[in-house]
Amino acid sequence: MAENHPVGFQWVMKAKERGAKIIHVDPRFTRTSAVADIHAAIRPGTDIAFLGGLIRFILENGRHFPEYVLNYTNAAMIVNDGFQDTEDLDGLFSGWDKDKAEYNLDAWKLASGGRDLTLQDPKCVFQILKRHYQRYTPEMVYEVCGIPPEKFLLIAETLCANSGRERTSAFCYAVGWTHHLTGAQIIRAASIVQTLLGNIGRPGGGILALRGHASIQGSTDIPTLFNLFPGYLAMPRAKQDTDFEAYCKNEIGETGWWGEGKKYLVSMLKAWYGEKATAENGWAFDYIPRLTGDHSHMTSVVNMIDRTVKGYFVVGENPTVGSPHGAMQREGLRNLEWLVVRDLAMIETAEFWKVSPEHARGEVRTADIATEVFFFPAAAHTEKEGSFTNTQRLLQWRHKAIEPPGDARSELHFFFHLGKRLRELYAGSTDPKDRALLDLTWDYPTEGRYEDPSAEAVLKEINGFTIADGRAVKGFTDLKEDGSTACGCWIYSGVYAHSENQAARRKPASQQDWVAAEWGWAWPTNRRILYNRASADPEGKPWSERKKVVWWDEDKLKWTGFDVPDFIETLPPSHRPAPGAKGKETISGIDPFIMQPDGKAWLFSPKGMLEGPLPVHYEALESVVRNALYGQQCNPVRIDYDRAQNPMHRPYDDQRFPYLLTTYRLTEHHTAGGMSRWLSWLSELQPEMFCEVSVDLAAEKGLRNGDWATIVTARAAIEARVLVTERIVPLRIGKRTFQQIGLPYHWGSSGLVRGDSANELSALAADPNVSIMNSKAHTANIEPGRVAWRLRPKPNGNRLPGVGLRDLPSVGQNRPEGKHHVITSRDKQGDQT
Amino acid sequence: MPKGFFTDTSICIGCKACEVACKQWNQLPEDGFFFSGMSYDNTMQLDASTWRHVSFIERPVALSGQDAGAFSWLMSSDVCKHCQRAGCLENCPTGAIIRTEFDTVYVQPDICNGCGYCVVGCPFGVINRREEDGRAWKCTLCYDRLTDGMTPACAKACPTASIQFGELEDLHRDAHARVERLQAAGVKEAYLYGVDKDNQPGTEGLNAFFLLLDQPEVYNLPPDPVVPTKKAAESWRAMFYTALGAAAVAMAAVIATRGERAR
């Protein structure tokens, strides 16, 4: 956190000053470790084993928060007969379909209505959880993660001692947890720990994602993501969501707050299609494009290589540096018909046709590349107005300082005018396919000499308004499913309440309390702590005076407190839903987790996760060891891209790649470097690509500080300066010791400072739930010195001794056979609906 | 009203915000793109164009109170010390270097002729000449900002308040309290460097002083810096007596010779 979010870290340092303990679990000793109370070096990719160890410690020692767990989680629920755990099936859950290589997602259901409030029934979630993690002992954590038992116990004890009624602990994470084939399950495991300890929905608690880009939260809420509509409504899946009614039936929950989803979808379609969206035409739902499986970034790249994707917009990204497997990224770009890049500086992605490792190796010639490339200079953050959503869901408005230089324009300008041009090109078309474009509401007022569309007008549409009078709604509770309201993103509804830009509020912190509710605006409805109903006990009283934030006011008969209560304001703690209730009527007075269908935090997740209801330790796709816990080596439902360009190492113990390799960022640079490698003030601080190795590895391989080294995986070989440091330590795993190689990933072939990109080394493979890459847990080799380009391995070549094509040995006797969710261009049209 | 910096290295996270904030405000050029191989320190030292510099010290020694094995990583943001007896100032023959109304030491770029006397006058090696223009440059303690009551750029940016700016008296009080707090918490190695005349007679105290967690040398700071001009009066006196002695000897020799000759 100190490395990549230094200014946010000031509050951690303040807390430390007041006695808080900082525990840092990270493969490397970083700037965060330097000021932490405890640092534990963990083997990359073993976080579930570590967190599972914490879960076991909490349960075995009765360190959970009993009232919280009993009332606010699904600990008491009974799981259906027939459920079998990974303990029973050596690393698989029941419901595994060997032929399809995926789970039957109905296999983990809860028995309807079954509960055991004593938590003793062997089929209740609490007991299943206990059994599931019974082997995640401190000794097992040592064997898997490399964290010695005494250190693990110190961490567990410190965490538990600081949790409960009077105290709370927070977890902070970043892509060190998400960039794994089990990333979503790592976060789940942390949720289980925090829920057991009663650390969710309370001040000083929570699981905080430290996100890396100014509005990466915003681009998830209003998603430039294939699978979502604004506000986390699902994009329709072709086979089942054939029309509006089918969509509502399949995708909108019947219980909990999601029961309101129909209002939000109708209002969004009204925002997009205005009067063309009517009850008769299912609110123009048929205009919406449908999904057939995974259309994520990596899949699109594969489709570029296979020439089914013809055109590509790259806006404020630099995928040849920042995305996995640089060679495949560039091959995709070479096979495009056209590419549009918008950025502040001339980044590598825009010049892939000119400079690349393939050029250096003499494999491609510029004149042979047919891709047409457009480069548009972008406006900077000071040259346009608009809102960013930060990592705590807070929308903050930026005012425009000056006009952009030259041809530079905002994305708002580009996409608005591109839309206008396209609508002109299609004007008069009678083709039904073009109605979806021509019927869009696309008439934002423009201002200034460049005819910039008004960002405030767009924000107002996002907020929502009543169609009859065009007045901004106050929040999503004003939205209707009868078509009388429009709202672009329901969770942002309220950001323009009272026709005022709430995101632009800037009442100084010194004039507010610690919640600072009048600075910017947080979704939903300006709540700063999600699920804060859980900060009070079932009767609605704060668990403790120290940690109070919202509570039930007996006199006024409503929820009140420092923060906006994340609950139905007038729903008393004593309320219990009537039998047969629907939608939000199903929420009881003790259901703080209102976005869950049953209002409870899920220790056991009966649906939603593709690899099982409980997090399981699987080894990374390429690991140094066999899975010490189960016969099943790796996530059985991971997404593989089984192609010649994407060779893999042996699943474990590949002697060609004996070292652990992890990648990361540095304080001095920003992600793929487009906003830092061109700035002299940042470039001088970290001027070259380097690799960090331990003193032992340096001695073993003859690596000299400041000299060159070549790092090799089956995908590529890159070179880097050597930084020998005691901050990198060898890890003892089982009876063996493994060396680590650390690689920052910021550099590329352009900019003031240059170097090879770490992502050349990574493979295309993904977490099945969220299609996110693995960049953290690799295996690799390292040799001293530099290797001439012509001698470096091609992804599908075999030029360096020991670097071969994909090798697919058996992985433990219980590894399921089948296609393992392989996605290739062949089944991109397949029916993974 | 004397002003200065108190740099508390015990809470420095090595982010280098101070280095960049300084370059931004003072519009300083970069100092070259050089991979040093010395931990995360690639600017290496204070220089004519680098007026804040963060050192990174990897030690095979545990820090008190930290459970991270026999290792610790110290970070410290170095800066011009704005000494009470400033060698650069006293060495400057042109009047380019002055002591401001804030008791800070400021190089006037319009007066400096690049003679370089100040460079050898600094016991910390802070001030240096810029190759491009030959003039001497160093931290101004944001003199321009101080004239309008603003905080210096580095102290304002510093995320963890490792760099504190204020009136010297307040800083002294806070710093002593901070050392006491750390000592009480078991960080016995915490101490102040250059806080006043008693602490550092050779400079008579620093307006930019530090809280350190190891010996000064570890941070590339001199353990007992002495401003050369501090010895100037003594030297002049010595020189005077030497000259006097020499004159006396010469005179005596002359008289003696005369006596000889007279005889």
Place this chain on the structure above:
Amino acid sequence: MIDKPFLSTWPLLNQIRNRDLLALGHTAKSGRTQQLQPRTKTADRVVKSICPYCAVGCGQNVYVKNDRIIDIEGDPDSPISAGRLCPKGSASFQLVTGNQRAQKVLYRRPHATEWETIPLDRAMDMVADRVKAARDANWQDKHEEGHPLHRTLSMAHLGGATLDNEENYLIKKLFCGLGIVQVENQARI
């Protein structure tokens, strides 16, 4: 200085008057030094902004003079950042004013070895033409099993995490209207 009587500027008198006998202080100040002030003091306006790097969301004050940015600093009013900025945030002045900023639309023809400059309007027309061509030639109305698809897989998009909410909204809306589903951003990476 000029309109003062000669004697009053006489150094020795000045030194005595200012108790600066060694002439190491006020009396040694040059005219430039005496007139020194922070450049922000002469700014025409201070514009409230947010740092464009990570997602902490630090407040920034952008100082503008003659329609040029002369300084960017942390906003002390922000409850998030309390006026602080990290090295990247502190470097955002260089990010927005540096000469690395591209200012011209560039076009690379198929097989060309160099960029050429083309007008913004023409480039946007060309992109619109290409979107239409790709969409029309690669439209998928129905799946072979009969259910509607109403889309094209011929185009993809990457980007959004560095953009504004309003921009992401227009991208999602326009691309849904065009039937483009492969819309992704750094949140996936």
